[in-house]
Each structure stands twice: as C-alpha cells, then as structure tokens.
Amino acid sequence: MARYVAYVFKGQAKRIPFTFDKFADAFEAAAAAEGIDLTRFRQMEQQIAALHGQQKALKDFRINESKRLGFSDIKLLRDDAPDAL
Secondary structure: OOEEEEEEEOOEEEEEEEOOOOOOOHHHHHHHHHOOOOHHHHHHHHHHHHHHOOHHHHHHHHHHHHHHOOEEEEEEEEOOOOOOO
16 A cells, blocks of 8 residues: 655645655655755754653644744545545
C-alpha cells in the first residue's frame, strides 16, 4: 500500500510519495521536497524535549515552526484513503 504526504506550501497544494525508509515523518518529507534544511529545527526540537519533557510543548513548537516556514495542512495519506486536498 502506497503512502503519500499531502500538504500546502505557501498557498499551493502538493502531494508527494512517502516512505519511512527515507523520512521520519510527514513534515520531514515535505521539507525535503521543498529544499528546506531542518538542521536548526531538529536542534531546537531536541532542546524543547529535554527542557520541557511535555508532548504539548513539542507539538506546539512543530505546528508554529511549520507555519513560519510556509507549510500548512500536512497529512500522511494511504493510497486507498480519499485525498483531503
């Protein structure tokens, strides 16, 4: 069963193939497709996880940072699921 990442980047809806062999999550796959380096994002993510230890703080950071980079509505889809975009 094929997986895809559907997302909106700077107002344009896109859909790309996804495998867990190459990417850890849907955001990482979308960023790679757009040529965005996530090194600083991952460093800050690790710091937040170490300092706060709360999933809510980490989730809030991910959502806010993805919006700042121009992403919205990032979803991991299966081939048999209806496309949300």
